[in-house]
Amino acid sequence: xxxxxxxxxxxxxxxxxxxxxxxxxxxxxxxxxxxxxxxxxxxxxxxxxxxxxxxxxxxxxxxxxxxxxxxxxxxxxxxxxxxxxxxxxxxxxxxxxxxxxxxxxxxxxxxxxxxxxxxxxxxxxxxxxxxxxxxxxxxxxxxxxxxxxxxxxxxxxxxxxxxxxxxxxxxxxxxxxxxxxxxxxxxxxxxxxxxxxxxxxxxxxxxxx
Amino acid sequence: xxxxxxxxxxxxxxxxxxxxxxxxxxxxxxxxxxxxxxxxxxxxxxxxxxxxxxxxxxxxxxxxxxxxxxxxxxxxxxxxxxxxxxxxxxxxxxxxxxxxxxxxxxxxxxxxxxxxxxxxxxxxxxxxxxxxxxxxxxxxxxxxxxxxxxxxxxxxxxxxxxxxxxxxxxxxxxxxxxxxxxxxxxxxxxxxxxxxxxxxxxxxxxxxx
DNA sequence: GTCTATATCCAGATAGAC
DNA sequence: GTCTATCTGGATATAGAC
Numbered sequence: 001x002x003x004x005x006x007x008x009x010x011x012x013x014x015x016x017x018x019x020x021x022x023x024x025x026x027x028x029x030x031x032x033x034x035x036x037x038x039x040x041x042x043x044x045x046x047x048x049x050x051x052x053x054x055x056x057x058x059x060x061x062x063x064x065x066x067x068x069x070x071x072x073x074x075x076x077x078x079x080x081x082x083x084x085x086x087x088x089x090x091x092x093x094x095x096x097x098x099x100x101x102x103x104x105x106x107x108x109x110x111x112x113x114x115x116x117x118x119x120x121x122x123x124x125x126x127x128x129x130x131x132x133x134x135x136x137x138x139x140x141x142x143x144x145x146x147x148x149x150x151x152x153x154x155x156x157x158x159x160x161x162x163x164x165x166x167x168x169x170x171x172x173x174x175x176x177x178x179x180x181x182x183x184x185x186x187x188x189x190x191x192x193x194x195x196x197x198x199x200x201x202x203x204x205x206x207x208x209x
Numbered sequence: 210x211x212x213x214x215x216x217x218x219x220x221x222x223x224x225x226x227x228x229x230x231x232x233x234x235x236x237x238x239x240x241x242x243x244x245x246x247x248x249x250x251x252x253x254x255x256x257x258x259x260x261x262x263x264x265x266x267x268x269x270x271x272x273x274x275x276x277x278x279x280x281x282x283x284x285x286x287x288x289x290x291x292x293x294x295x296x297x298x299x300x301x302x303x304x305x306x307x308x309x310x311x312x313x314x315x316x317x318x319x320x321x322x323x324x325x326x327x328x329x330x331x332x333x334x335x336x337x338x339x340x341x342x343x344x345x346x347x348x349x350x351x352x353x354x355x356x357x358x359x360x361x362x363x364x365x366x367x368x369x370x371x372x373x374x375x376x377x378x379x380x381x382x383x384x385x386x387x388x389x390x391x392x393x394x395x396x397x398x399x400x401x402x403x404x405x406x407x408x409x410x411x412x413x414x415x416x417x418x
Numbered sequence: 419g420t421c422t423a424t425a426t427c428c429a430g431a432t433a434g435a436c
Numbered sequence: 437g438t439c440t441a442t443c444t445g446g447a448t449a450t451a452g453a454c
Contacts (some may be wrong), residue, residue, distance in 0.1 A: 003419080020331065024233035027447060037420070043449070044419055052312065119328055121390055128390035136387060163408040166401065170379035176344060181330055181337035192375065199372040205410045212437080237430060246438070249432080253437055274430070 007045045009035050011059060017110035022119040025052055053120075059109040059193070060113045065136075067099045073100055075138055078145030086144050086153060097172060101193060105179050105186065111193065115180055133171065140165045156204045164204065171196045211252060218244050228321035231328040232262055237295045239265045266339070269322045273343075276316065279316075282309055283369045284347055287354030294355050295362060303406040306381060310402060314388050314395065324389055344382065349374045373413065380405045 013034035017026040028049055032039040046052045065076065073096075074080045084096075105111055114135065121131040143165035152157045156164075175189040175196075217305040222243035226235040237258055241248040242297035255261045274285065282305075283289045293305075314320055323344070331339040359365045365373075385406075 006419085021229065022233060022328070022331075024231060028449085029447080030436085038422085039447095040419055040449080040451095049448070104212055105242055115331060119231070119331060122231075122324060122328060125391075132387050132394075136383060153334070157412075159408055159411075163404045166380045166383070166405055167376060167408060170383040171375045173383055174345060174379040175345055178341050181341055182334075185341075192371075195369055195372045196375055199376060202368075203366075206415065207354070215437085236428080238428090247440085248430085249440085250438055252431070 006035070006037075010042060010045055010052065011056055013061075015056055015109065015112050015116065017057070018053070019115040019119075020073075022117075023049075024122070035086050056113070056116070057127075062110060063109055067103075067110070070099075073142075075142050078142045078149075081151040082146060085150060087155065090198060090201040094194060097193060097197055098190070101172065101176065101190070104176055111180065114176075118177075118180065137175070139169050152201060157206075159204075168200050215244070215246075216288055218263055219251060219254055219261065224265055224269075224325065225322050226316065227262070227265070227328075228324040232258075232325075232332070252328065265322070265325070267335060269318060272318055274410075276312070276319070282351075284351050287351045287358075291358040294359060299407060299410040303403060304408055304411060306402060309401070310381065310385065310399070314392075320389065322382075323385075327386075327389065348378050348382070352378050366415075368413075377409050 010031065014026070014031050017030055017034065028037075028042055030037045031052070032042050035042075042052075046055065068075055085093075088096075103110070104114070117127070117131050117135070121128055140162065144161040147156065147164045147168075148161040151158050151161065172193065175193055179186050179189050219240065221251070222235040223235070223240050226239055226243065237248045237251055240261070241251050244251075248283050251261075255264065277284055294302075297305075312319070313323070326336070330337055341405040349371065356365065356373045356377075360367050360370065381402065382403055388395050388398050
């Protein structure tokens with residue numbers, strides 16, 4: 001199906017452009033040129049510019065779930081990952097964060113989509129909610145589930161799982177934001193990620209019952 | 210000077226519009242209408258649209274420093290604030306974060322400028338660096354200075370000040386981001402801020418020498 | 419499905435009268 | 437400093453031939 005192929009190519013190029021310049025700054029002509037066709041031909045695949053944007057939002061959700069599966073991080077149900085974190089060492093914990101960190105930065109679709117969302121997060125209440133849900137709540141809820149299990153197992157200090165998750169996750173999100181803006185600082189941020197994990201690991205184990 | 214008055218009104222209205230819709234989505238006509246003049250008259254005060262944006266970036270830096278002074282938070286040199294944090298209670302610490310949190314959200318200029326920066330952070334390397342410097346590095350460095358002093362005084366655990374600062378500050382930044390996108394969740398975020406401060410305070414004191 | 423040609427609109431910016 | 441009138445360019449989108 002060359003038809004569906006073109007549709008996908010439009011989505012890919014549109015995401016590339018939107019993530020770099022923002023929705024408003026990108027013209028239909030630019031998208032068409034990137035795909036290798038003329039602007040009016042885009043309307044054979046999408047009814048308009050907004051429809052391309054909407055299709056992007058819808059389609060990336062699926063890919064995210066599919067791809068994170070490969071990293072043994074199942075954001076939709078933390079229960080499956082609890083064995084991975086049980087009696088985990090500090091080095092192994094860092095290795096785990098490092099993987100998701102680098103994946104988040106280097107997977108083209110994921111990182112482009114996140115940058116696009118950063119630019120467009122105030123465009124509508126729906127996008128605002130989607131941003132918060134995807135990049136804050138989901139990550140916090142996932143880790144809260146992990147920490148709840150580790151507390152039950154007596155491995156870490158008995159603190160509120162939600163607060164622990166926020167403490168652990170927010171610095172990671174902040175560092176991802178820095179690298180999104182300034183990719184040349186990735187090495188430095190990786191260092192900070194390392195010291196963050198070390199500190200968190202130590203603090204959370206020192207107070208254990 | 211009614212002249213300078215108009216110039217300031219242009220900046221105010223432009224910031225209001227840019228923060229809500231982004232630079233590209235706002236037209237000179239919209240800005241002019243908000244000020245109460247016609248579009249060509251804007252060119253008597255600024256050479257073009259970009260110049261209005263640039264003036265905004267330059268002028269808000271000054272106001273930020275001036276306003277935070279009133280809250281006894283001197284981001285430029287933490288040394289002055291160390292006495293405030295020495296032997297601080299958990300409640301007093303929360304009250305301090307709560308103040309800066311609410312100020313950041315409710316001061317019109319500050320919150321609008323931050324939203325505008327969120328939208329435009331990828332527009333140029335300079336803006337990217339400015340965003341990181343203002344909303345990450347500066348805050349982290351400030352708190353690292355405070356924590357370094359508290360460690361020297363034997364008040365808190367002897368961990369790396371930078372990592373401690375990241376741990377403390379990143380959740381606050383994340384919660385401000387949530388409220389920027391979804392102001393209706395401010396109450397909920399204030400609750401999370403409370404539990405964050407409580408957890409951090411306890412952890413950092415439990416490991417003290 | 420792709421194209422050319424075109425319609426319609428609105429943007430940023432300038433000229434010049436008052 | 438403000439205005440009206442205008443220039444010029446580029447945007448989204450449609451019509452209709454191939």
